Amino acid sequence: MNFIGLLWALDRTTKTREKHALLVEFLTTGDAQEVAYGCTHLLGQQSVTGQRRLLRETAVSHLGDETLFEAAYAAVGDLAETLSLLINDPEAVLDRTTPVIDDWLSDIAAIQSAPSPPEALRHRLSQGPAFANWVFLKLWTGGWRLGVSQGLITNALATVTGQPQSVIAERLMEAGSPDRSWLSRMKTPVSADERQRSAVPFCLAHGWRPELADTSSPDEFIIEYKWDGIRCQLIRAQGVTRLWSRGDQEITAQFPDVVEASQHLPDHCLLDGELLVMDSGRPAPFQSLQTRLNRRRVSRNLLNSHPVEFRAYDLLRLAGNDYRETPLHARRALLFTLPVAHSETLALTSWEAVDAARAMAATVGAEGLMLKSRDSLYHSGRKQGVWWKWKRDPMTADVVLLYAQAGHGRRARLHTDYTFGVRTDNGEWITVAKAYSGLTDTELKHIDRWIRQHTIASFGPVRQVTPTLVFEIAFEGIARSTRHKSGIALRFPRILRQRLDLSIDDADGLSQFETLLDDSQ
Amino acid sequence: MVTKNSADRDPLVVVTREGLYCPKADAYIDPWRPVETALITHAHADHARPGSRQYHCLASGAGLLTERVRPDSLSTHDAHEPITMGALTVSWVPAGHVLGSAQIRLSDGEQVWVVTGDYKRTADPSCDPFEPIQCDVLITEATFALPIYRWPSMDQVMDDLCQWWDHALLKNRQPVLYCYALGKAQRIMAELALRTTREVCIHPTIAQLLPAYLDQGIPLCPWHVLTSGQKAPPGTLILAPPGAQGGRLITQFRALDEAMASGWMQIRGVRRRRALTQGFVLSDHADWDGLLQTIKDSGASRVLATHGETRVLTDYLNRMGVEAARLSTSFGQDEDTA
Numbered sequence: 122m123n124f125i126g127l128l129w130a131l132d133r134t135t136k137t138r139e140k141h142a143l144l145v146e147f148l149t150t151g152d153a154q155e156v157a158y159g160c161t162h163l164l165g166q167q168s169v170t171g172q173r174r175l176l177r178e179t180a181v182s183h184l185g186d187e188t189l190f191e192a193a194y195a196a197v198g199d200l201a202e203t204l205s206l207l208i209n210d211p212e213a214v215l216d217r218t219t220p221v222i223d224d225w226l227s228d229i230a231a232i233q234s235a236p237s238p239p240e241a242l243r244h245r246l247s248q249g250p251a252f253a254n255w256v257f258l259k260l261w262t263g264g265w266r267l268g269v270s271q272g273l274i275t276n277a278l279a280t281v282t283g284q285p286q287s288v289i290a291e292r293l294m295e296a297g298s299p300d301r302s303w304l305s306r307m308k309t310p311v312s313a314d315e316r317q318r319s320a321v322p323f324c325l326a327h328g329w330r331p332e333l334a335d336t337s338s339p340d341e342f343i344i345e346y347k348w349d350g351i352r353c354q355l356i357r358a359q360g361v362t363r364l365w366s367r368g369d370q371e372i373t374a375q376f377p378d379v380v381e382a383s384q385h386l387p388d389h390c391l392l393d394g395e396l397l398v399m400d401s402g403r404p405a406p407f408q409s410l411q412t413r414l415n416r417r418r419v420s421r422n423l424l425n426s427h428p429v430e431f432r433a434y435d436l437l438r439l440a441g442n443d444y445r446e447t448p449l450h451a452r453r454a455l456l457f458t459l460p461v462a463h464s465e466t467l468a469l470t471s472w473e474a475v476d477a478a479r480a481m482a483a484t485v486g487a488e489g490l491m492l493k494s495r496d497s498l499y500h501s502g503r504k505q506g507v508w509w510k511w512k513r514d515p516m517t518a519d520v521v522l523l524y525a526q527a528g529h530g531r532r533a534r535l536h537t538d539y540t541f542g543v544r545t546d547n548g549e550w551i552t553v554a555k556a557y558s559g560l561t562d563t564e565l566k567h568i569d570r571w572i573r574q575h576t577i578a579s580f581g582p583v584r585q586v587t588p589t590l591v592f593e594i595a596f597e598g599i600a601r602s603t604r605h606k607s608g609i610a611l612r613f614p615r616i617l618r619q620r621l622d623l624s625i626d627d628a629d630g631l632s633q634f635e636t637l638l639d640d641s642q
Numbered sequence: 643m644v645t646k647n648s649a650d651r652d653p654l655v656v657v658t659r660e661g662l663y664c665p666k667a668d669a670y671i672d673p674w675r676p677v678e679t680a681l682i683t684h685a686h687a688d689h690a691r692p693g694s695r696q697y698h699c700l701a702s703g704a705g706l707l708t709e710r711v712r713p714d715s716l717s718t719h720d721a722h723e724p725i726t727m728g729a730l731t732v733s734w735v736p737a738g739h740v741l742g743s744a745q746i747r748l749s750d751g752e753q754v755w756v757v758t759g760d761y762k763r764t765a766d767p768s769c770d771p772f773e774p775i776q777c778d779v780l781i782t783e784a785t786f787a788l789p790i791y792r793w794p795s796m797d798q799v800m801d802d803l804c805q806w807w808d809h810a811l812l813k814n815r816q817p818v819l820y821c822y823a824l825g826k827a828q829r830i831m832a833e834l835a836l837r838t839t840r841e842v843c844i845h846p847t848i849a850q851l852l853p854a855y856l857d858q859g860i861p862l863c864p865w866h867v868l869t870s871g872q873k874a875p876p877g878t879l880i881l882a883p884p885g886a887q888g889g890r891l892i893t894q895f896r897a898l899d900e901a902m903a904s905g906w907m908q909i910r911g912v913r914r915r916r917a918l919t920q921g922f923v924l925s926d927h928a929d930w931d932g933l934l935q936t937i938k939d940s941g942a943s944r945v946l947a948t949h950g951e952t953r954v955l956t957d958y959l960n961r962m963g964v965e966a967a968r969l970s971t972s973f974g975q976d977e978d979t980a
Contacts, residue, residue: 132910134919193788193790199910202910206792206908207790211795533911533915
């Protein structure tokens with residue numbers, strides 16, 4: 122089975138057990154290079170080559186018509202898939218066994234260095250079957266949408282190597298380049314020396330359930346604020362600092378200020394914490410952090426206007442000792458001896474006080490509370506009954522559907538991406554949020570039909586509809602924004618429900634959002 | 643050659659509240675409300691609606707139209723037979739969409755207009771093949787008017803289908819193929835009859851339409867009719883309309899392998915939304931190349947698009963220097979017919 126064969130089969134099943142069997146078959150029968158490259162790509166560890174523009178240019182020059190390309194892309198909802206359907210050889214036979222990755226990597230290099238990359242890519246695609254082209258192009262864009270999670274791959278690797286899943290998870294963090302020895306490296310436990318340099322699987326929290334308060338008392342927990350930044354492990358080894366995010370991505374290069382500030386930490390330590398943009402001593406809303414993400418170069422100006430702090434809440438390694446099996450309260454005691462900003466323990470003795478602190482979280486720039494058992498060990502993954510997150514209640518608003526666009530992936534051809542708006546004091550409509558999730562498939566279908574019937578104008582794939590339907594949306598935060606015409610930006614907006622009982626006159630106005638903004642600052 | 647002005651001044655077809663109206667014949671093509679005279683392209687529900695007084699259709703389509711609409715009065719015509727209606731000569735020309743489907747050709751001696759109805763240009767053993775017609779104004783469908791829609795060969799689709807079928811049986815699953823009950827199901831049965839000795843088990847709504855095919859002498863593969871509380875005979879594939887997914891006749895089988903045959907299956911997201919394991923790209927409509935070829939073959943100086951991706955098609959034709967516009971109709975509202 123080659124990588125195409127694996128994806129071909131994965132694409133034809135919805136059952137986890139079958140997916141597991143297919144991954145195992147691929148790992149045992151696949152070419153070593155193919156296995157290494159394929160797995161790391163499915164895990165999203167291969168850096169995306171950022172060639173979307175080349176793909177677009179190729180499609181447009183093939184069709185000789187940009188508008189036609191945009192219409193096709195809007196219908197398919199996936200750039201790699203669109204291009205694979207536009208350019209292919211319908212007669213070509215799909216080879217699902219011969220290894221392809223080696224050839225493909227040299228094809229990619231050749232295309233990128235060709236005098237005209239779009240012409241070279243077009244020629245390459247015109248010789249392949251559509252499905253193989255889709256796989257080939259997905260290597261450039263990432264985002265498989267196959268329902269293959271990291272857990273599923275870890276599981277298959279565990280089955281094949283005979284190693285426990287925890288070892289595999291640790292191995293994947295420090296797997297190195299996807300060469301022919303990648304799979305055999307998975308079989309070797311991590312050495313002590315390597316361990317000093319690598320991140321560890323994150324310990325994750327469950328959502329708090331109010332009934333837990335009936336059987337426990339606050340002093341069983343270490344309670345701290347839940348910071349609304351980026352979860353991150355900071356590793357200091359051999360005089361070098363590295364930062365790892367939850368997605369197993371190394372993000373060191375994006376945060377030179379954090380690296381700089383970590384110079385005083387002792388060697389061989391590993392801390393767990395949160396990256397936060399600071400604004401006069403207080404964490405700024407998550408939106409400010411977004412301006413720092415995914416930049417190739419971080420300018421001096423940006424470092425000054427959006428300084429980032431690493432706020433530690435756990436210590437996992439110090440002076441070569443692994444403390445993951447040490448109780449949390451002892452780990453925190455050690456943490457507090459280090460020269461690093463840390464997340465304070467809140468002294469709360471009654472559930473009333475906890476609830477009050479949760480309600481006040483926004484005033485210190487937090488999104489709620491974390492409750493961690495005092496004696497908890499640092500588990501790998503989401504273990505039940507140890508760590509809890511208790512978010513403050515989301516804010517809500519009743520807003521009106523103004524624009525809709527067809528979705529991507531399994532929502533292709535259904536209008537499911539909504540833009541909502543409210544009226545200003547002058548009665549003018551202004552958009553405030555985009556939201557995608559929160560409705561059932563039946564509701565989506567119903568609303569899709571309504572949208573098709575009530576379109577008043579189309580801008581490419583976007584339909585403007587008569588302002589009629591009211592939806593209740595929830596969001597985690599609100600911030601001022603110079604990028605949006607409304608002057609506000611909502612954090613993580615999602616649809617709670619359609620308000621069939623409300624007309625547009627009952628919906629909120631922009632002034633209500635202004636009030637929320639004042640409250641949260 | 644008819645100039646733009648004469649087609650404008652003297653149109654052979656206009657859109658009214660009732661449907662596509664031919665003023666010079668006082669007749670409607672595929673009307674969506676009851677009228678006096680209805681000229682029918684084919685028996686699908688969005689084109690053939692009940693309630694009109696006098697129906698006309700292609701002779702080979704009479705069986706299906708009767709089954710679907712039960713007209714009080716029906717005149718049938720042979721392909722290409724010229725019929726005089728008012729000031730127009732009207733004829734039915736095979737459209738290759740489903741059994742008895744036709745394009746309608748209208749001429750007043752000065753201009754020729756063609757209403758394609760739905761059509762495809764790929765071979766189909768269950769109906770007569772599409773014939774290109776030269777005309778001044780072409781009124782075409784545009785269901786799949788996007789360059790991503792280009793149909794694979796029938797050999798390839800049927801090979802894939804049989805492979806999937808065998809694989810499902812190997813896994814002890816009952817394969818179910820969703821396909822539209824009028825046309826698509828019988829096309830698959832006719833293709834199977836050409837290639838294999840395989841047998842299918844069909845949903846009652848498909849069975850109901852078989853006599854019309856048998857009357858026309860279309861060879862179909864052997865079939866059984868699906869009944870409640872009874873297993874499908876071993877080795878058979880179930881053919882059922884898309885609406886039957888999740889219904890009792892289908893869910894009585896515990897281990898299912900569900901697939902669909904439709905042009906929409908070209909897009910992965912559409913297939914996955916229906917939680918299908920496999921999609922077969924098999925359409926009774928013209929693909930992008932088929933639409934453009936038909937427009938070219940017609941030599942029409944003006945193209946009007948009735949349903950589907952009409953905006954994409956007409957905008958594209960305009961950019962290519964072909965005069966084109968959209969007509970607002972009630973066709974093509976049921977995606978499953980594609």
